[in-house]
Amino acid sequence: MELPAATWVPCNFQMDNWTMEPPVWAPAFPVEYQYAATEIFGNCLQISGPSSSGGHLLVESAQATHNELIEPTEAHDQFEVNLINMEAQIHDNTICEFEETTQEFQVDMDTMKMKIHRYPASLRGFDEYSSVPRMVAMGPYHHGQVLQDQLKKVEKVKYVAAYHCVIESGHSLQEVYDAVVSAAHVARHLYDNDVMAGIGDDDFLPMMFYDACFLVQYMLWCTPSASEMEGSLRSFFDLNRKVLRHDLMLLENQLPWLVVEAVMRFRHVELVDFIADWRYYLQDRKILGEKPIVLDDSYEPPHLLGLLRFYMVGRSNTNVHTRDKFDSISVSVSAIELAEIGIKLTVKETRELIHMGISRKGILSAELSLAPLSLDDERASFLINMAALELCTTSNFQEAGDEDSAVCSYLLLLSMLVHREEDVQELRTKHLLQGGAGLINKEALGFFTSLQSLPLRGLCYGRVMVEIERYKMERRMRIMVHTFLYRNKGTILAAISVIGVLVSILGTLMSLKSKSKI
Structure with a gap:
C-alpha cells in the first residue's frame, strides 16, 4: 500500500537499525546538532545543514511502500554519507579555528613585552x-x-x-x-x-x-x-x-x-639628558657631580614608561639565585620583628630600585637596605604603573631576571614593613622616606597597606625573605640575646641608671669618709 504523496515518514520507524558516530563539537556550531539525527527521525522534523558540497541537506518524505520503510534505502545511505562528510568538514573547520587561535595567542605572547597593555585586574x-x-x-x-x-x-x-x-x-x-x-x-x-x-x-x-x-x-x-x-x-x-x-x-x-x-x-x-632628568624623580635629594648615564643599546623599550622604568630600576649584581631549603619560610615580616632580631633598616647609597638586601653588621645585628623614596601622589601613581607593567609583561616571575620584577619587590618590601602610622614615621627616621612635602603619615600608610594586594612575586623580594630566614637559622642564640635586650631595654636602661646613681652615691660617701679621716 502506497502512502499519499508529500506525506512525512512515520515517527515510529525502526531507529534501531541506525548507528551514529559520537557527535563532533565545533566552536560556534549549534549544540543541537549533536542530536540532529534523533530530532530528524524521532520528531519527524525537517532540517537543513551544510553538506560536503556547501549546499543543504534536505530530508523529505516520498512515496514509499511499507517494505521500503523497513529496509535501508538509497536515500538513507546517501544521508549517512553526507553526515560523515559534514562531520569531516566540521572537524577540519574546527582544527583551522584552533590553529588560528593558537597562532594569535603565540603572537600575543611573543610580543607581550612590547604591547600597550591594559591595567591589570590585580x-x-x-x-x-x-x-x-x-x-x-x-x-x-x-x-x-x-x-x-x-x-x-x-x-x-x-x-x-x-x-x-x-x-x-x-x-x-x-x-x-x-x-x-x-x-x-x-x-x-x-x-x-x-x-x-x-x-x-x-x-x-x-x-x-x-x-x-x-x-x-x-x-x-x-x-x-x-x-x-x-x-x-x-x-x-x-x-x-x-x-x-x-x-x-x-x-x-x-x-x-x-x-x-x-x-x-x-x-x-638627547635621551641621556631626558633620562637624567627623570632618573631621580622618586627622590627629592639630588646627587651633584654624578656619573652620566650610559645608554644600553641592547635594550629595546616598548614605550616611554618602559624606557624610564629600565633606567630607574637598574641592573642586578646578583648572578646566582639562592636555592636554600627550609622546612618553612615567612612571606612577610614587620619592622618590629626585624628590630627584635637585630635587623636594622638603612638607606642604600644607590638610587636604583633593584639594589635591596641583607648585609651583616656586627655580632648581634644586620642591615636591610633599600633605595630611598620621596612620596607624593604623582610618584605613588608612577610606582603603581611601573609595577603594573611588570605584572603584564612577565609571565613567570620565578624564571625571569631580577630586573623584571624589581618594582614589585621594592613595593612589597615597603608594604610589609608598614602596619601603622608609627611605622611610617620610623621609615622617615631611618631616611627611607625623605622630604617634608608629599603624603602625610596617614596617607602614606594607606598607600603602603593597599600594596599588600600585590601578588607575592619578585625574585628580589623572595631573596630578601630567604636572607632573613637564613639569618634567623644561623644566629639563633645571638637573636635570643638580642631579642631579650631589645624587649627589656627600658628595664635594663632603668637598672643601669639606678646602678649609676648608686655608684655615684657610694663614691660620694667614700669621698666624705676619706675626708673625715683626714
Missing part, C-alpha cells in the same frame, strides 16, 4: 587616579574621552606641538607623516584587539602622528634644549608639569616606542 583596587589621564590622552585607550571632558582642549595643543615639531625638524610635513604612518601600521597590532576593532586608519594614523609629535616636544622640554623651544609651548609644559608627569607615565596612556622613534629621526632628542 591592581584594580587602586582608584582611577593611577590609571586614567587627567589632561592628555595618548593613544586610543582614552582618546574617546576627549569629546567629553577637559582632555579635549589639549588636542589643540597637540596640533601646535606637531607644527613646531615639523618646522623645527627642517623636514617636510609629508616626510614626517609618512614615517609615522609606516611605523603606525605595525604599532596598531600592539594595542588591544577589541579596542582597535572600532578604530579605522582614518582616525588611528593622525592620532599617532599628533600624539608622537606632542610627546617628542615634551621630551625636548625635559632637556637643556628647552631653551630653544617656542615660548607658548614651553609655557604650557611649565604650567602643567605635574599633571603631565602623571598622565604620560600611565600604563594605558603609552605610545609604541617605534612610533616615537619615527618622529625622533627628524626631531632629535
Whole structure:
C-alpha cells in the first residue's frame, strides 16, 4: 500500500537499525546538532545543514511502500554519507579555528613585552587616579574621552606641538607623516584587539602622528634644549608639569616606542639628558657631580614608561639565585620583628630600585637596605604603573631576571614593613622616606597597606625573605640575646641608671669618709 504523496515518514520507524558516530563539537556550531539525527527521525522534523558540497541537506518524505520503510534505502545511505562528510568538514573547520587561535595567542605572547597593555585586574583596587589621564590622552585607550571632558582642549595643543615639531625638524610635513604612518601600521597590532576593532586608519594614523609629535616636544622640554623651544609651548609644559608627569607615565596612556622613534629621526632628542632628568624623580635629594648615564643599546623599550622604568630600576649584581631549603619560610615580616632580631633598616647609597638586601653588621645585628623614596601622589601613581607593567609583561616571575620584577619587590618590601602610622614615621627616621612635602603619615600608610594586594612575586623580594630566614637559622642564640635586650631595654636602661646613681652615691660617701679621716 502506497502512502499519499508529500506525506512525512512515520515517527515510529525502526531507529534501531541506525548507528551514529559520537557527535563532533565545533566552536560556534549549534549544540543541537549533536542530536540532529534523533530530532530528524524521532520528531519527524525537517532540517537543513551544510553538506560536503556547501549546499543543504534536505530530508523529505516520498512515496514509499511499507517494505521500503523497513529496509535501508538509497536515500538513507546517501544521508549517512553526507553526515560523515559534514562531520569531516566540521572537524577540519574546527582544527583551522584552533590553529588560528593558537597562532594569535603565540603572537600575543611573543610580543607581550612590547604591547600597550591594559591595567591589570590585580591592581584594580587602586582608584582611577593611577590609571586614567587627567589632561592628555595618548593613544586610543582614552582618546574617546576627549569629546567629553577637559582632555579635549589639549588636542589643540597637540596640533601646535606637531607644527613646531615639523618646522623645527627642517623636514617636510609629508616626510614626517609618512614615517609615522609606516611605523603606525605595525604599532596598531600592539594595542588591544577589541579596542582597535572600532578604530579605522582614518582616525588611528593622525592620532599617532599628533600624539608622537606632542610627546617628542615634551621630551625636548625635559632637556637643556628647552631653551630653544617656542615660548607658548614651553609655557604650557611649565604650567602643567605635574599633571603631565602623571598622565604620560600611565600604563594605558603609552605610545609604541617605534612610533616615537619615527618622529625622533627628524626631531632629535638627547635621551641621556631626558633620562637624567627623570632618573631621580622618586627622590627629592639630588646627587651633584654624578656619573652620566650610559645608554644600553641592547635594550629595546616598548614605550616611554618602559624606557624610564629600565633606567630607574637598574641592573642586578646578583648572578646566582639562592636555592636554600627550609622546612618553612615567612612571606612577610614587620619592622618590629626585624628590630627584635637585630635587623636594622638603612638607606642604600644607590638610587636604583633593584639594589635591596641583607648585609651583616656586627655580632648581634644586620642591615636591610633599600633605595630611598620621596612620596607624593604623582610618584605613588608612577610606582603603581611601573609595577603594573611588570605584572603584564612577565609571565613567570620565578624564571625571569631580577630586573623584571624589581618594582614589585621594592613595593612589597615597603608594604610589609608598614602596619601603622608609627611605622611610617620610623621609615622617615631611618631616611627611607625623605622630604617634608608629599603624603602625610596617614596617607602614606594607606598607600603602603593597599600594596599588600600585590601578588607575592619578585625574585628580589623572595631573596630578601630567604636572607632573613637564613639569618634567623644561623644566629639563633645571638637573636635570643638580642631579642631579650631589645624587649627589656627600658628595664635594663632603668637598672643601669639606678646602678649609676648608686655608684655615684657610694663614691660620694667614700669621698666624705676619706675626708673625715683626714
